[in-house]
Amino acid sequence: xxxxxxxxxxxxxxxxxxxxxxxxxxxxxxxxxxxxxxxxxxxxxxxxxxxxxxxxxxxxxxxxxxxxxxxxxxxxxxxxxxxxxxxxxxxxxxxxxxxxxxxxxxxxxxxxxxxxxxxxxxxxxxxxxxxxxxxxxxxxxxxxxxxxxxxxxxxxxxxxxxxxxxxxxxxxxxxxxxxxxxxxxxxxxxxxxxxxxxxx
Amino acid sequence: xxxxxxxxxxxxxxxxxxxxxxxxxxxxxxxxxxxxxxxxxxxxxxxxxxxxxxxxxxxxxxxxxxxxxxxxxxxxxxxxxxxxxxxxxxxxxxxxxxxxxxxxxxxxxxxxxxxxxxxxxxxxxxxxxxxxxxxxxxxxxxxxxxxxxxxxxxxxxxxxxxxxxxxxxxxxxxxxxxxxxxxxxxxxxxxxxxxxxxxx
Amino acid sequence: xxxxxxxxxxxxxxxxxxxxxxxxxxxxxxxxxxxxxxxxxxxxxxxxxxxxxxxxxxxxxxxxxxxxxxxxxxxxxxxxxxxxxxxxxxxxxxxxxxxxxxxxxxxxxxxxxxxxxxxxxxxxxxxxxxxxxxxxxxxxxxxxxxxxxxxxxxxxxxxxxxxxxxxxxxxxxxxxxxxxxxxxxxxxxxxxxxxxxxxx
Amino acid sequence: xxxxxxxxxxxxxxxxxxxxxxxxxxxxxxxxxxxxxxxxxxxxxxxxxxxxxxxxxxxxxxxxxxxxxxxxxxxxxxxxxxxxxxxxxxxxxxxxxxxxxxxxxxxxxxxxxxxxxxxxxxxxxxxxxxxxxxxxxxxxxxxxxxxxxxxxxxxxxxxxxxxxxxxxxxxxxxxxxxxxxxxxxxxxxxxxxxxxxxxx
DNA sequence: TGATAACCGAGACGGTACGTCCCGTCTTGGG
DNA sequence: CCCAAGACGGGACGTACCGTCTCGGTTATCA
Numbered sequence: 001x002x003x004x005x006x007x008x009x010x011x012x013x014x015x016x017x018x019x020x021x022x023x024x025x026x027x028x029x030x031x032x033x034x035x036x037x038x039x040x041x042x043x044x045x046x047x048x049x050x051x052x053x054x055x056x057x058x059x060x061x062x063x064x065x066x067x068x069x070x071x072x073x074x075x076x077x078x079x080x081x082x083x084x085x086x087x088x089x090x091x092x093x094x095x096x097x098x099x100x101x102x103x104x105x106x107x108x109x110x111x112x113x114x115x116x117x118x119x120x121x122x123x124x125x126x127x128x129x130x131x132x133x134x135x136x137x138x139x140x141x142x143x144x145x146x147x148x149x150x151x152x153x154x155x156x157x158x159x160x161x162x163x164x165x166x167x168x169x170x171x172x173x174x175x176x177x178x179x180x181x182x183x184x185x186x187x188x189x190x191x192x193x194x195x196x197x198x199x200x
Numbered sequence: 201x202x203x204x205x206x207x208x209x210x211x212x213x214x215x216x217x218x219x220x221x222x223x224x225x226x227x228x229x230x231x232x233x234x235x236x237x238x239x240x241x242x243x244x245x246x247x248x249x250x251x252x253x254x255x256x257x258x259x260x261x262x263x264x265x266x267x268x269x270x271x272x273x274x275x276x277x278x279x280x281x282x283x284x285x286x287x288x289x290x291x292x293x294x295x296x297x298x299x300x301x302x303x304x305x306x307x308x309x310x311x312x313x314x315x316x317x318x319x320x321x322x323x324x325x326x327x328x329x330x331x332x333x334x335x336x337x338x339x340x341x342x343x344x345x346x347x348x349x350x351x352x353x354x355x356x357x358x359x360x361x362x363x364x365x366x367x368x369x370x371x372x373x374x375x376x377x378x379x380x381x382x383x384x385x386x387x388x389x390x391x392x393x394x395x396x397x398x399x400x
Numbered sequence: 401x402x403x404x405x406x407x408x409x410x411x412x413x414x415x416x417x418x419x420x421x422x423x424x425x426x427x428x429x430x431x432x433x434x435x436x437x438x439x440x441x442x443x444x445x446x447x448x449x450x451x452x453x454x455x456x457x458x459x460x461x462x463x464x465x466x467x468x469x470x471x472x473x474x475x476x477x478x479x480x481x482x483x484x485x486x487x488x489x490x491x492x493x494x495x496x497x498x499x500x501x502x503x504x505x506x507x508x509x510x511x512x513x514x515x516x517x518x519x520x521x522x523x524x525x526x527x528x529x530x531x532x533x534x535x536x537x538x539x540x541x542x543x544x545x546x547x548x549x550x551x552x553x554x555x556x557x558x559x560x561x562x563x564x565x566x567x568x569x570x571x572x573x574x575x576x577x578x579x580x581x582x583x584x585x586x587x588x589x590x591x592x593x594x595x596x597x598x599x600x
Numbered sequence: 601x602x603x604x605x606x607x608x609x610x611x612x613x614x615x616x617x618x619x620x621x622x623x624x625x626x627x628x629x630x631x632x633x634x635x636x637x638x639x640x641x642x643x644x645x646x647x648x649x650x651x652x653x654x655x656x657x658x659x660x661x662x663x664x665x666x667x668x669x670x671x672x673x674x675x676x677x678x679x680x681x682x683x684x685x686x687x688x689x690x691x692x693x694x695x696x697x698x699x700x701x702x703x704x705x706x707x708x709x710x711x712x713x714x715x716x717x718x719x720x721x722x723x724x725x726x727x728x729x730x731x732x733x734x735x736x737x738x739x740x741x742x743x744x745x746x747x748x749x750x751x752x753x754x755x756x757x758x759x760x761x762x763x764x765x766x767x768x769x770x771x772x773x774x775x776x777x778x779x780x781x782x783x784x785x786x787x788x789x790x791x792x793x794x795x796x797x798x799x800x
Numbered sequence: 801t802g803a804t805a806a807c808c809g810a811g812a813c814g815g816t817a818c819g820t821c822c823c824g825t826c827t828t829g830g831g
Numbered sequence: 832c833c834c835a836a837g838a839c840g841g842g843a844c845g846t847a848c849c850g851t852c853t854c855g856g857t858t859a860t861c862a
Contacts, residue, residue, distance in 0.1 A: 015831070015833040039320050042822060053835045058824065115375055116316035120239050129378060137378075153397040160379060161369075161388035162397060168369030169361075175315055175375065178329060178337075179360060188361035196396030197353040197362060214811030215853045221813075242843060253814045258845065414806025415858045421808075439720050442848060453809045458850065515775055516716035520639050529778060537778075553797040560779060561769075561788035562797060568769030569761075575715055575775065578729060578737075579760060588761035596796030597753040597762060614837030615827045621839075642817060653840045658819065 017060070024050040025057065029071035034106070038113035041068060065117045065124040072110050073131055082139040088147040093190050095140065096166065100186040103174045108181070112174055137163055153194075165193050217260070224250040225257065229271035234306070238313035241268060265317040265324040272310050273331055282339040288347040293390050295340065296366065300386040303374045308381070312374055337363055353394075365393050417460070424450040425457065429471035434506070438513035441468060465517045465524040472510050473531055482539040488547040493590050495540065496566065500586040503574045508581070512574055537563055553594075565593050617660070624650040625657065629671035634706070638713035641668060665717040665724040672710050673731055682739040688747040693790050695740065696766065700786040703774045708781070712774055737763055753794075765793050 028050035032041045043064050047054045061067045085091055102108065111132070118125035140163055147153050153162075169189045173181050228250035232241045243264050247254045261267045283291055302308065311332070318325035340363055347353050353362075369389050373381050428450035432441045443464050447454045461467045485491055502508065511532070518525035540563055547553050553562075569589045573581050628650035632641045643664050647654045661667045683691055702708065711732070718725035740763055747753050753762075769789050773781050 017832095018834070021834075037320065043824080044822060047835095051835085053837080054824080055826085055836090056834065059833085063824090112319050116319035118377075119312050119316035119375065120237070125377060129376075133376060133378060151399065154399045157392075157397065158388055161385055162392060164369040164372055164379075164385075165365070165389055165392045168372030169364040170368070171372045171376070172364055172368030175319065176329075176333060176371070177318075177325060178333060179364075185361055185364075188358055189365055192357075192362060192365045192396070193392050194396050194398050196392070196394050197357065198394050199351070199354045212855065213809075214855090215813075216811095218813065218853095243845085244843060247814095251814085253816095254845080255815085255847090256813065259812075263845095413804075413860065415860090416807080418808070418858095437720065443850085444848060447809095451809085453811080454850080455810090455852085456808065459807085463850090512719050516719035518777075519712050519716035519775065520637070525777060529776075533776060533778060551799070554799045557792075557797065558788055561785055562792060564769040564772055564779075564785075565765070565789055565792045568772030569764040570768070571772045571776070572764055572768030575719065576729075576733060576771070577718075577725060578733060579764075585761055585764075588758055589765055592757075592762060592765045592796070593792050594796050594798050596792070596794050597757065598794050599751070599754045612829065613835075614829090615839075616837090618827095618839065643819085644817060647840095651840085653842090654819080655821085655841085656839060659838075663819095 018056075021050070021052050021056055022060070025052055025060075025067060026071040026074055028052075029067050030075065033068070033071070033110065038068070038110075038117075043067075062123060063121070065114065065121055066127065068110070068117075069114055069124065069127055069131070072107070072114065076107060076132075082143045084143060084146065088143075088150075088152040089190070089194060091143060092166070092194070093187060095143075096170070096186040096190050097183045099167070099170055100181045100183055103170060104181040108174050115171075115175065137167075140166075162193070166190070218256075221250070221252050221256055222260070225252055225260075225267060226271040226274050228252075229267050230275060233268070233271070233310065237309075238268070238316075243267075262323055263321070265314065265321055266327065268310070268317075269314055269324065269327055269331070272307070272314065276307065276332075282343045284343060284346065288343075288350075288352040289390070289394060291343060292366070292394070293387060295343075296370070296386040296390050297383045299367070299370055300381045300383055303370060304381040308374050315371075315375065337367075340366075362393070366390070418456075421450070421452050421456055422460070425452055425460075425467060426471040426474055428452075429467050430475065433468070433471070433510065438468070438510075438517075443467075462523060463521070465514065465521055466527065468510070468517075469514055469524065469527050469531070472507070472514065476507060476532075482543045484543060484546065488543075488550075488552045489590070489594060491543060492566070492594070493587060495543075496570070496586040496590050497583045499567070499570055500581045500583055503570060504581040508574050515571075515575065537567075540566075562593070566590070618656075621650070621652050621656055622660070625652055625660075625667060626671040626674050628652075629667050630675065633668070633671070633710065638668070638710075638717075643667075662723055663721070665714065665721055666727065668710070668717075669714055669724065669727055669731070672707070672714065676707065676732075682743045684743060684746065688743075688750075688752040689790070689794060691743060692766070692794070693787060695743075696770070696786040696790050697783045699767070699770055700781045700783055703770060704781040708774050715771075715775065737767075740766075762793070766790070 025046060028046050029041060032045055032049055041064055043054060043057055046052075046064065046067060047057055057067065061070065082095055083091055103111070114124065114128055114132075118128050141159055144153070144159050144162060148155055148157075148159070166189060170181065170186065173179060173185065179185070225246060228246050229241060232245055232249055241264055243254060243257055246252075246264065246267060247257055257267065261270070282295055285291055303311070314324065314328055318328050341359055344353065344359050344362060348355055348357075348359070366389060370381060370386065373379060373385065379385075425446060428446050429441060432445055432449055441464055443454060443457055446452075446464065446467060447457055457467070461470070482495055483491055503511070514524065514528055518528050541559055544553065544559050544562060548555055548557075548559070566589060570581065570586065573579060573585065579585070625646060628646055629641060632645055632649055641664055643654060643657055646652075646664065646667060647657055657667065661670070682695055685691055703711070714724065714728055718728050741759055744753065744759050744762060748755055748757075748759070766789060770781065770786065773779060773785065779785070
């Protein structure tokens, strides 16, 4: 979010950033999220909970969405291994089941909230893209391309669309909330997208 | 003061609701949405724009999300005909293309915003479900069931999941916003879900 | 307050005023006053408590101060006998003690509130004068004039000022509230005003 | 975040109160009072007139009565010299004439309004007592006690009641408003209370 | 014996002010 | 240059009453 702040200023003048304060803020954010949900995490509550001044918050983050995103990403699994056992269908199923499980937990509520915020705040949208979606899509994309090169899926199809066909239904259920996100649902989606609805 | 009350439990007590004010509010909501987006539609701005008192707003709507949802649904096509020409694939394609086109317009921005609000406001979530998603899903579900009974899609599959497999990717692109919602994308999704990715 | 309403209109047309509603309002006013004090008696609360519509309230009274004044005067002793036993000092003492006792009760709180309202509302001020103060002052004034004609108090002094010298301290204590209103205090005032502070 | 806190329990934490804003509010209060009277001084008007946010008003004052009281007391003569020329009657007359004159001006309208507010708001009542009445009564009380010790007024009488006998009539005329507050009236009261009504 | 006119309840209406909350910025003193 | 504390202007929130206004329905009196 701000990791390039000191890299430009050569001399490294003045007091360095308090890592204590940084961690206190992220911890406070997670605590407040658990207590009262996204709406409960105001900048004032964050400052009070973390024992940090509001000025410090605004020095390092542009708004509450940024803080929450940071807190979430610090918690979330940093690497997203898309395993490659050779069995493409099994790999995909494993991946989708894992995502469904993750999204049905409290992490799901969080990205739902951040996605919601991103609808009205371009900065959040940008950050969510680059720091959450892009790396995960890239990993999945590689796996699909590998499968394609091995003839396990048709060549010539639009991988970007295929990714949305897989992930989209999960995130849609997360956000629309009409039905719970189960592993069975994940399996269904994998089945549909790999084999199609039409009878063979 | 009850001794002279008429027993006819009449429902039309008191001054009736002003339909003028009602329409003025919905119109003001749409006008403000076009001007400055969702965040610009505050209850105060609505009252001012519609020439209506805040008390009147809160008398009929619990919050701004409800007003905007009402304004949107009054604008949106009330009936959602899922045509049945006999050619299931063509019908589905037509339906999905229409949705993609609608969501890529300003109506898309609106439901995105309302969906966002619904993440933190259960009442909005409830209203969005019952008044937007449910009727549309029901129509599409009927068409799928018809296709199923005619053997055009496999019997025994979960229609609810199939609906999400079709709609989910469109709404996901709307919300995640990484790529524009084109008719080509709609076609791709129809292709994936009907035929599958795997080579025949 | 409005007793001349029908006298002008010659024909006495239409439905007559509901005496039931009138009494219900006055009763509701007293009830609300006891419950939550003057500030608690709003026109809306009055209407609700009396089972009367707001329109009816505003048809007969110009505002809440008028209602409360009416309610108070309907309760308060209608006639104010300033007795004349021949012993002027005793009569005065009796009168002042009675007033002190009345003002220290809940009636005192009421006129304090009405006097307060009268500071900002000329209509209340006018009504309070003509319907409360004027008749009471007139009675006391007569007694003083009788005493003067009998040589019990000095001739040539300003009776209006003398009335204020007697009543003023009581109402001042009522309003300023620094010390309780006791009969001893009433006696003191009578003593001061009749005999003076200076040693004989 | 507490490990590096300084132990010096300093009172000057945080940004200090803006004296500019403070004065602007008091000034705005006086200006609004002159324009439209007590009822015209709303917290919103105050904020607008002073160029101050409502939050700042509520940070320092509990309500409009407190603001107006502050504005009044800042304007009113801070010290209340009860002079002692040796001639007790002359001193008293001077004092009472001064008060009558003050109360008949715009300051009178103000305390009338504040006294009115104090009837329904205990905090205002408390503040009015401690900051207005108490110091003024104390000064007058001293003068009376001096006169008593010099034998100019009878020993053994209740000075508190005597103060009310003097001040009460003036404040009563101010509030009841039946007759103007003149210096002649002040003289009359002094005469009554010092010499009594009964002929010598 | 209607007709008429003023009454009644219920309650929605445009307003105004309330007091609270949070925003993002600023101004202190101290590390 | 960082930090905490916290005051500042701004602005929206949701509530409470104000006094006015439609409604449908209810009495009395007069024609």
